[in-house]
Amino acid sequence: MMDVTKETLEDLYTQTLKVRLFEEKVWEVFGRNLIPGTLHLYLGEEAVAAGVSTALRESDWIQSTHRGHGHVVAKGADMKRAFAELLGKKTGSCKGKGGSMHITEFEAGILGATGVVASGLPIAVGAALSAQLRGTDEVVACFFGDGASNNGTFCESLNMSAIWKLPVIWVVENNFYAMGTPIKQMCPSQSIARRGEAYCIPSQVVDGNNALKVYKAAAEAVERARNGEGPSLIECQTYRKKGHSRFDPADYRPEEEEEEWLSRDPVEIITNLAIEQKALSKKKAENIRKQLQEQVDEAAEFAINSEHPEPEEALEDVFAEVA
Amino acid sequence: MTYREALREGLREELQRDERVFMMGEDIGKNWGGAFKVTKGFVEEFGEERIRDTPISENTIAGAGVGAAITGMRPVAEIMFGDLITLAMDQICNQAAKMRYMFGGQTSVPLVLRTVFGGGKNIASHHSQSLQAWFMHTPGLKVAVPAFASDVKGLIKTAIRDPDPVMFFEHKLVYDKKEDVPDDEYLIPFGEAKIRRAGEDVTVWATFRMLHQAIEVADELAKEGISVEVIDPRTLVPLDKKTLIDSVVKTGRLVLVTEETKTGATTAEISALVQEEAFDWLDAPIKRVNAPDTPIPFSPTLEDYFIPDKKQISNTIKSIV
Numbered sequence: 001m002m003d004v005t006k007e008t009l010e011d012l013y014t015q016t017l018k019v020r021l022f023e024e025k026v027w028e029v030f031g032r033n034l035i036p037g038t039l040h041l042y043l044g045e046e047a048v049a050a051g052v053s054t055a056l057r058e059s060d061w062i063q064s065t066h067r068g069h070g071h072v073v074a075k076g077a078d079m080k081r082a083f084a085e086l087l088g089k090k091t092g093s094c095k096g097k098g099g100s101m102h103i104t105e106f107e108a109g110i111l112g113a114t115g116v117v118a119s120g121l122p123i124a125v126g127a128a129l130s131a132q133l134r135g136t137d138e139v140v141a142c143f144f145g146d147g148a149s150n151n152g153t154f155c156e157s158l159n160m161s162a163i164w165k166l167p168v169i170w171v172v173e174n175n176f177y178a179m180g181t182p183i184k185q186m187c188p189s190q191s192i193a194r195r196g197e198a199y200c201i202p203s204q205v206v207d208g209n210n211a212l213k214v215y216k217a218a219a220e221a222v223e224r225a226r227n228g229e230g231p232s233l234i235e236c237q238t239y240r241k242k243g244h245s246r247f248d249p250a251d252y253r254p255e256e257e258e259e260e261w262l263s264r265d266p267v268e269i270i271t272n273l274a275i276e277q278k279a280l281s282k283k284k285a286e287n288i289r290k291q292l293q294e295q296v297d298e299a300a301e302f303a304i305n306s307e308h309p310e311p312e313e314a315l316e317d318v319f320a321e322v323a
Numbered sequence: 324m325t326y327r328e329a330l331r332e333g334l335r336e337e338l339q340r341d342e343r344v345f346m347m348g349e350d351i352g353k354n355w356g357g358a359f360k361v362t363k364g365f366v367e368e369f370g371e372e373r374i375r376d377t378p379i380s381e382n383t384i385a386g387a388g389v390g391a392a393i394t395g396m397r398p399v400a401e402i403m404f405g406d407l408i409t410l411a412m413d414q415i416c417n418q419a420a421k422m423r424y425m426f427g428g429q430t431s432v433p434l435v436l437r438t439v440f441g442g443g444k445n446i447a448s449h450h451s452q453s454l455q456a457w458f459m460h461t462p463g464l465k466v467a468v469p470a471f472a473s474d475v476k477g478l479i480k481t482a483i484r485d486p487d488p489v490m491f492f493e494h495k496l497v498y499d500k501k502e503d504v505p506d507d508e509y510l511i512p513f514g515e516a517k518i519r520r521a522g523e524d525v526t527v528w529a530t531f532r533m534l535h536q537a538i539e540v541a542d543e544l545a546k547e548g549i550s551v552e553v554i555d556p557r558t559l560v561p562l563d564k565k566t567l568i569d570s571v572v573k574t575g576r577l578v579l580v581t582e583e584t585k586t587g588a589t590t591a592e593i594s595a596l597v598q599e600e601a602f603d604w605l606d607a608p609i610k611r612v613n614a615p616d617t618p619i620p621f622s623p624t625l626e627d628y629f630i631p632d633k634k635q636i637s638n639t640i641k642s643i644v
Contacts, residue, residue, distance in 0.1 A: 061394065095427030106429040111393060112422060119413050122386020126398070130391040133345060133372065140390075156380035160387065163378070317428040318462055320486035 002216050008054065009270075009279035012211040014288055015050035016270045019070040021289075021296045022079060026069065026086060029300055030246075035086050039100050042070030044209075044241035047266035048173050049074035051214025051236075052141050055222050061109045061127050063120040063142040066101045067173075068113030071143055077105035079295060083303035091306040095313065111140070117178075118151030120144060121170075125157045128166035128231075139225045141169040141218070147178025149192045158199040158231070165230035169221040170196065172235045173208065179244045180252050196233030208236030209261075211270045238266075327498040329472035330361055333479035334399065336508060338369050341397060344483055347375040347384060348401025348437075358403050359439055359498055381410035385436060389418050389488075392434040397483055404450045405440030405492065419488040420463030431486040435479070441494040441532060441582055442614075442630050447621035453583040453614075455530070458490045459559045459592065465489045465513060466559040470534045472502035474557055477511030485513065494531040514561035518570070522552035525644050526570040528593060529580035530556065533612075533631060537580050540636045549644055559589055567593070568601050575606035576643050580636055585613035607643035612636055 023043045030039055042049065045067070053062070053074035064071040072082055077093065085092030085103050092098070093105045101115035111127055114120045124142035131138035148154060149172060161168045172192045176183050183190055196203030202224070206213045214236055221232035239261035243250035250258075274280040280288075324332070337344050346362060352374055356363030365374040377384050381402055388400035402408050408415065419432050442451040458466050465487055469475040475493070482489040519534065520541050529537040534555050541551035552570050556563060571577050577597055579590035590611045597609060612631045620626050 063390075093427065094425060094429065097427045098425045102425045104426050104429065106393075106426070111390065112418075112426060112430075114418070116413055116417050119386065119418060122383040122414055123390035123393075123418060125383055126387035126390020126392070127394045128390070129387055130394040130396045133391075134395060153382055153386070156378070156383035157386075159378055160380060160383055317424045319465075320423065320431045 002219060004212065004216070006277070006279035008215065009212070009274045009277055011054050012050055012215055013270050013274045013280060013285065014292070015054055015074050016046045016211045016267055017289060018292050019046040019049055019073050020267050021292050022073050022299070023069060025296045025300050026083070029304070034304060036088050037099055038246040040067040040245050041242050042067055044262070044266070045173055045175060045238045046070055047211035047214055047270065048143070048171065048208045048236045048238055050270070051211040052169070052171055052218045054215050055218035056139065056141060058109060060138055061111050061140045063111045063124040063127070063140065064104070064113035065120060065143055065145065066113065066115050066117065067145070068103050069100070072103050072105060072108070072110050072113065075110055076108040077110060078108070079299035080302040081105065083299040084306050087303045087306070088308065089303055089306035090309040090313070091302070095317070096309045097317065118144060118148035118153045121148070121153045121157035124168055125160050125166060128161065128168040129164060131167055132164070137226045139167045139169065139222050141171055143171045143173060145178065146172060146174040146176065146183050146187065146192055149195055150178070150186055154195070158196065158201060158233070161231040162199045162201050165228060167225035168231040169218060169225060170201070170231060170233040171218070172233065174235050174237050175240050177240070177244070177253070180248065191235070193233060193235040201231050201233050203233035203235065205235045205237060208238030209264050209266045209269060211266060212273055324472055324501065324504045325498065326472045326475055326500050327359065327361055329476040329504045330479055330493065332504070333476035334362070335365070335368070337480055337483045338365070338373065343395065343397040344399065345373040345375065345396065346399045346401065347377050347387065349377055349379055349403050351401055352376040357401065359495060381407050382414055385411035385414035386418060388434040388436065389414055389422065389432055392432045393422065393430045397433055399435045399437060399483060402436065402438040405438045405454055406449050406452045408438055408454060415464070415490070416461045420461050423487070424463055432488045433486050434488045435482045435491050436488065437491045437493065439493045439495050441496060442619050442626055443496045443532065445621060445623055445626055448618040451619040453581065455492060455559060456583060456587055456589045456592070459589055463488065464560060467491045467513070467557070468530045468559055469557060470494070470497055470531045470555060472500065473504045474511055474517070476504055477509050478557065481510045481513055484510070496532050497535070500535065511557065513558045514563050516557055516563035516566040517555045518552060518566065519555045520551065520553040522550040522574065524550045524574055525576040525578060525640055526552045526554060526567070526574045527578045527580060527636070527640065528554045528556065528567060530589070531582065533580040533582055533636070536633050537636055540633050540640065544637065544640060549640065551640060564596065564600070568597065571597055571601045572604045575604055577605070577609045578612065578636070578639050578643070579609065580612040580631065582630055583613055584616045585611060586616050588613050610639050610643055612639050
């Protein structure tokens with residue numbers, strides 16, 4: 001088993017908590033009716049984004065999904081610009097043209113969050129192919145859900161990544177529900193990892209609420225990818241704290257199941273681990289929390305106080321050059 | 324030089340010029356050199372890394388093109404037959420087309436997607452359609468429709484250097500058309516139509532094989548004293564409105580000819596546009612020559628009936644002159 005430094009444990013704590021606090025703030029601001037449209041909150045799944053992004057370098061790429069806030073914040077997107085994008089403001093990372101489902105910051109190595117389930121996988125293939133052709137050791141981590149693994153692009157993209165030994169990490173966030181449909185009904189083996197194995201891709205299941213376990217699996221996969229040994233698949237089993245989106249109370253989930261999962265809180269798990277292994281004192285943990293809370297509050301204030309775009313800006317950015 | 328050879332030359336020059344350029348598609352490599360032999364010999368010249376055979380995975384071919392394009396490469400992806408583009412519509416219309424806009428200009432998608440379309444080979448409904456209008460209707464895509472050898476070379480080079488996604492359509496019955504092609508390197512800018520034949524009485528706007536037929540019809544009608552101006556748009560997006568409107572202002576009459584099925588075709592859009600912008604100069608109704616609204620049939624007698632011919636073009640011109 002891989003040794004993990006105290007610095008890494010501290011990073012995992014920080015990343016997990018950062019995503020948590022960001023999402024809690026988003027939920028609060030949403031409750032004040034300041035966020036248009038809908039939201040797919042990442043609450044409960046923080047350990048996946050935190051574990052994977054901690055295993056990546058700044059120069060690596062991630063491909064995100066409609067439930068993407070956690071991915072982009074963990075990968076290092078500017079929280080002010082990210083928050084402003086959720087409010088559709090001019091200062092948002094997408095100038096208010098993307099919103100929650102397309103929250104993206106290219107400079108932070110984010111290829112894009114997509115609102116079409118499973119459509120990020122082919123893009124990750126291309127980015128990884130590009131990394132290989134350009135002769136870099138960049139790695140691409142592609143997040144997607146259990147539901148996406150039922151789409152044709154899953155088959156096409158895993159296959160292509162395997163035949164070309166592309167530096168991709170397929171990160172499945174198996175939260176057991178595709179919107180409201182349980183995986184039991186939609187996947188005969190109920191195992192996405194087994195599907196990965198069918199493409200000769202080393203695949204494993206990890207506890208997706210434990211950032212350390214996600215990190216270890218991701219770090220191994222990153223190493224394999226950088227060494228030219230090709231793709232890996234990590235099935236992170238996790239759970240949404242809330243429903244699929246704004247309008248979903250998730251009342252279809254059995255109470256016992258909810259209780260069991262929600263009792264295993266990703267932030268508590270990594271906090272306890274970091275303190276047990278003396279990577280953090282309670283005091284330091286608290287200091288980090290305070291700092292993060294300040295940053296998140298600032299981001300929300302920045303977003304709320306930012307200007308809306310001018311209506312005519314709707315006509316900009318269709319093409320790189322004026323036609 | 325044939326259209327096929329000119330296209331090959333354009334692709335070869337760009338592969339030589341810029342190492343970021345690479346090609347991928349089904350059977351484009353050494354065993355076939357593409358279903359229409361456009362890339363024949365490329366693997367020997369540029370290697371399997373850059374001339375990449377893919378699995379039969381259209382959506383991921385297009386999507387991998389998007390991913391490569393936004394991370395610093397200049398991919399030329401090929402969908403073997405235009406009809407099969409239906410399998411890649413998400414990546415083309417939701418990703419390639421929208422990415423720059425949706426992300427507020429953070430990225431561009433310099434992807435060229437080549438595909439071949441059109442009837443005339445008796446290969447029925449799944450290998451013969453003309454789908455240009457779908458992409459003209461999708462904001463964020465550029466659409467090239469080269470019909471001549473000299474244009475296809477200059478346009479493919481422009482497409483590869485363009486920062487935006489380009490749908491590059493080729494017609495399977497135009498591959499063998501010959502034309503003199505300059506030896507020197509040249510680029511043809513997007514959005515500049517070409518007057519293929521000057522005339523005074525009526526404007527004909529046509530694409531691909533229908534353009535070649537329209538020119539032949541114009542030559543024949545000249546003998547009857549009817550002077551036809553033939554316009555080749557070369558790109559549908561961006562569209563050269565000025566050349567077209569100027570011509571309509573001069574002739575007062577317009578016939579639009581493509582091989583597409585009629586309803587919602589590119590000709591419908593062009594017709595509406597001219598009606599909006601040049602109504603006062605029109606001396607007769609705008610007429611369209613298109614295929615009927617049916618899937619494309621197999622039997623030669625049926626397919627010949629389906630595809631517009633010179634007689635239809637000629638009769639339509641005469642009906643408004």
